[in-house]
Amino acid sequence: MLRTNLFRLLYFFFCFLFFHHTSNGQIKGQVTDGENNPLPFVSIYYEGSINGTISNDNGFYELEVASPGTYTIVFKYLGFTTKKKQITVTGTAFTLNISLEPENITLNEVAITAKENPANRVIQNAIESRKKYQKELQNFTASFYSKGLIKIKDAPERILGQDVGDLGGGLDSTRSGIVYLSETISDISKRNNDFKEKIIASKVSGDDNGFSFNTSTDVNFSFYENTVELGNQLISPIADNAFNYYRYRLLGTFYDDLGNLVNQIQVIPRRPKDRVFNGTIYIIEDNWAIYAVELAVTGEQAKIIPVDTFFIKQSFNYLKSADTWLKTLQSFDFKYNIFGFKGEGRFTAGYKNYELQPNFTKKTFGNEVLSFVDNANKKDSIFWNTVRPVPLTQEERSDYVVKDSLQVIRESQQYLDSVDAKGNKFGIGSLFFGYTHSNTFKEKYFTVSSLISALQFNTVQGWHTGLNFDYTKLNEEKGTRLNLGIDFDYGFSDRRFRPVGSVSYRFNTFSRPFLRLRVGNQALQFNNEEPIKPLGNTFASLFFEDNLAKFYDKTFAEVYYQQEIVNGIYTFLNVGFEKRQPLFNTADYVLIDDEDDVYTSNNPLQPDNFVDPAIATHEIIKLSLTTRIRFGQKYQNYPDGKFNLTNDSYPTLYLGYETGFASSNPSNNYSQFKARLAQDFPVGDKGRFFYNLKAGTFINADNISFVDFQHFNGNRTRVTRLNYLNSFFFLPYYDFSTNGQYFEGHAEHNFQGFIMNKIPLLKKLGSHLIISGKVLSTENTSAYTEFGVALGNLGWKKFRFLRVGFVQGHFQGITERGVNFGIQF
Numbered sequence: 001m002l003r004t005n006l007f008r009l010l011y012f013f014f015c016f017l018f019f020h021h022t023s024n025g026q027i028k029g030q031v032t033d034g035e036n037n038p039l040p041f042v043s044i045y046y047e048g049s050i051n052g053t054i055s056n057d058n059g060f061y062e063l064e065v066a067s068p069g070t071y072t073i074v075f076k077y078l079g080f081t082t083k084k085k086q087i088t089v090t091g092t093a094f095t096l097n098i099s100l101e102p103e104n105i106t107l108n109e110v111a112i113t114a115k116e117n118p119a120n121r122v123i124q125n126a127i128e129s130r131k132k133y134q135k136e137l138q139n140f141t142a143s144f145y146s147k148g149l150i151k152i153k154d155a156p157e158r159i160l161g162q163d164v165g166d167l168g169g170g171l172d173s174t175r176s177g178i179v180y181l182s183e184t185i186s187d188i189s190k191r192n193n194d195f196k197e198k199i200i201a202s203k204v205s206g207d208d209n210g211f212s213f214n215t216s217t218d219v220n221f222s223f224y225e226n227t228v229e230l231g232n233q234l235i236s237p238i239a240d241n242a243f244n245y246y247r248y249r250l251l252g253t254f255y256d257d258l259g260n261l262v263n264q265i266q267v268i269p270r271r272p273k274d275r276v277f278n279g280t281i282y283i284i285e286d287n288w289a290i291y292a293v294e295l296a297v298t299g300e301q302a303k304i305i306p307v308d309t310f311f312i313k314q315s316f317n318y319l320k321s322a323d324t325w326l327k328t329l330q331s332f333d334f335k336y337n338i339f340g341f342k343g344e345g346r347f348t349a350g351y352k353n354y355e356l357q358p359n360f361t362k363k364t365f366g367n368e369v370l371s372f373v374d375n376a377n378k379k380d381s382i383f384w385n386t387v388r389p390v391p392l393t394q395e396e397r398s399d400y401v402v403k404d405s406l407q408v409i410r411e412s413q414q415y416l417d418s419v420d421a422k423g424n425k426f427g428i429g430s431l432f433f434g435y436t437h438s439n440t441f442k443e444k445y446f447t448v449s450s451l452i453s454a455l456q457f458n459t460v461q462g463w464h465t466g467l468n469f470d471y472t473k474l475n476e477e478k479g480t481r482l483n484l485g486i487d488f489d490y491g492f493s494d495r496r497f498r499p500v501g502s503v504s505y506r507f508n509t510f511s512r513p514f515l516r517l518r519v520g521n522q523a524l525q526f527n528n529e530e531p532i533k534p535l536g537n538t539f540a541s542l543f544f545e546d547n548l549a550k551f552y553d554k555t556f557a558e559v560y561y562q563q564e565i566v567n568g569i570y571t572f573l574n575v576g577f578e579k580r581q582p583l584f585n586t587a588d589y590v591l592i593d594d595e596d597d598v599y600t601s602n603n604p605l606q607p608d609n610f611v612d613p614a615i616a617t618h619e620i621i622k623l624s625l626t627t628r629i630r631f632g633q634k635y636q637n638y639p640d641g642k643f644n645l646t647n648d649s650y651p652t653l654y655l656g657y658e659t660g661f662a663s664s665n666p667s668n669n670y671s672q673f674k675a676r677l678a679q680d681f682p683v684g685d686k687g688r689f690f691y692n693l694k695a696g697t698f699i700n701a702d703n704i705s706f707v708d709f710q711h712f713n714g715n716r717t718r719v720t721r722l723n724y725l726n727s728f729f730f731l732p733y734y735d736f737s738t739n740g741q742y743f744e745g746h747a748e749h750n751f752q753g754f755i756m757n758k759i760p761l762l763k764k765l766g767s768h769l770i771i772s773g774k775v776l777s778t779e780n781t782s783a784y785t786e787f788g789v790a791l792g793n794l795g796w797k798k799f800r801f802l803r804v805g806f807v808q809g810h811f812q813g814i815t816e817r818g819v820n821f822g823i824q825f
Contacts, residue, residue, distance in 0.1 A: 221330070232301065278297070416441040443476065449466075464489060531714055624658040785811075791805065
């Protein structure tokens with residue numbers, strides 16, 4: 001094994017030497033400034049064409065030559081005078097080093113003395129011309145190249161008690177290095193709002209089976225749109241309402257190599273916490289097209305918390321045949337800092353071979369927005385050296401060589417077993433967080449949960465805890481996953497041992513068919529969605545003597561299956577036998593005893609009745625079938641799986657049918673039809689709107705068990721965890737449960753700084769104003785309504801996940817008011 005790995009390491013090394021020092025049909029060189037400093041991201045192309053290359057971080061470039069001849073090469077870089085150089089290429093390689101001089105940017109006297117801001121005139125004209133250029137770029141095809149690079153500096157050795165490792169060989173002795181390096185070459189097509197990309201070649205450092213995730217779709221930024229989607233909907237500096245968000249200053253003007261006067265405009269946010277950019281935009285006089293952009297936005301503004309700042313640079317070239325300016329270069333840089341991890345990244349993109357009048361057919365576009373040609377990840381070094389428009393830096397070349405050679409070692413059983421041996425050691429932390437034994441080479445994993453972390457309290461079981469044993473067998477190549485699990489729960493007060501066993505299997509990662517069998521016994525809340533979580537119920541019981549959760553006993557055997565039938569349509573089927581029995585309180589322990597307060601019974605309908613059970617013992621077979629329809633669902637089709645994408649423009653519809661039959665008591669048999677409609681979408685620059693609507697009706701359900709009623713997610717703790725669109729703020733847990741018709745609606749609008757950022761002093765909080773409304777109506781009661789006003793995005797520095805609000809609930813003339821606290825990411 002060692003000898004084989006050594007030969008492979010030498011092979012990669014000699015390939016590196018050969019390909020590094022050999023060129024074929026290229027103009028190559030380095031671009032520097034007057035002080036011999038390398039200039040990165042310089043656009044180099046043939047005069048009369050927009051196709052070319054980019055200089056790398058060290059200023060080096062390589063430009064392909066089709067045949068010997070005389071060429072005029074253009075070197076274009078923001079802040080420097082464009083230089084043209086005519087050369088004659090007679091051989092297979094030509095070296096051309098270029099030094100660029102700073103641009104002669106002037107600010108004329110008229111601009112200095114003008115009573116009106118001259119920058120506003122330029123921006124206003126650019127805004128008025130925005131739709132023209134947006135329309136010109138509605139339909140096109142192009143070739144796309146992207147290189148993604150992420151570095152880390154001084155990474156911690158451990159986080160949350162777990163070893164970080166060397167991140168796949170990316171970290172050196174200083175805990176720094178490249179942790180992600182990948183390249184993509186693809187063909188892209190755009191028609192109005194339709195976009196499609198086909199990956200021709202994909203390369204990931206250290207993973208010869210990997211597929212790059214730096215695609216054109218993810219960096220398709222157009223400042224001709226009103227908003228630019230980058231984690232958040234950010235306002236373009238030339239949006240229709242841009243003057244509400246930006247101030248502008250004319251820094252100067254200069255003439256490009258074509259004689260166009262270019263205005264250099266500083267973009268200044270009126271309110272720094274708005275969803276805006278800052279930096280510079282270059283606008284061409286008279287035709288008002290974008291010449292280039294150099295803009296920045298914080299991670300807080302983009303709502304991508306780990307990132308400190310994003311930097312976007314774009315460069316446009318003039319295509320004479322179409323009389324328009326096209327984006328040819330783009331760099332997307334960022335710096336991040338979270339949980340002790342600090343670093344930076346850059347995604348460089350190049351566009352060429354534009355076709356602005358493509359012959360699209362009806363089959364050109366569909367729901368598939370990303371696909372790969374066969375063996376896209378198997379292209380060799382000769383291929384990449386031929387087509388790569390941006391030469392690699394020495395650091396990048398070394399990373400490919402080292403990681404590609406190390407991959408052979410790191411995939412060996414000897415290496416993986418040694419890593420597992422270290423990670424499989426049992427430590428003190430395992431008592432609190434559980435223990436996992438891994439066999440990475442065979443893709444087998446065994447996990448045992450923690451008895452300590454599982455310790456909880458309720459009045460039915462008293463103190464109870466349990467263990468979970470889970471065995472997982474993966475096959476990443478086929479996309480299959482086998483899980484075997486056993487859960488044990490023991491109540492010290494009711495002295496009941498409750499086991500649950502399960503086996504599940506995922507068949508593939510495309511339509512994702514999933515089958516699961518479960519058998520066992522559980523103490524379950526009547527509302528199986530657990531509106532009061534075990535930890536919350538433990539706290540409420542021990543400190544306030546409020547046993548909010550109510551339980552019944554279920555012995556069961558069930559089969560569950562789910563699969564995506566066709567794109568956008570998912571089906572979920574569950575059928576099982578259940579034996580339900582009532583449970584009673586067996587414990588009254590409290591930490592803080594209030595003499596004026598006592599525990600209620602376990603009967604949710606009669607909390608003062610400690611004798612009569614909430615349900616009668618019975619058996620039943622229960623079947624539920626749900627279909628989820630995601631209208632307009634797009635997807636990315638990777639060779640190893642299908643990844644669905646959400647579409648803000650369309651809602652998601654759920655249609656369900658549930659029935660209980662063959663009951664030991666025929667009066668418990670029933671049917672229920674139900675539907676749900678949910679969606680969230682941006683409302684321009686005014687935030688994001690959410691809604692979740694539910695409705696249903698029962699048939700032949702007059703005397704069914706309370707277990708099968710439709711229950712609603714109430715809340716009596718004044719604390720909400722995440723599910724704001726699926727629960728109420730003050731609603732009692734079971735007062736509105738029904739076996740008839742019902743309608744439930746939740747709506748919420750998050751202004752995301754649109755209002756709070758405009759209020760002096762309060763804007764320093766960086767908070768978001770959120771308004772919400774909720775309604776519940778059943779055939780047996782009048783409507784229950786809630787209205788709320790809250791501040792979200794509260795916290796400290798990057799950790800801003802707290803929400804505090806005022807809520808008012810109404811029912812039958814009674815009003816309840818109070819404060820609600822919660823967590824919302």
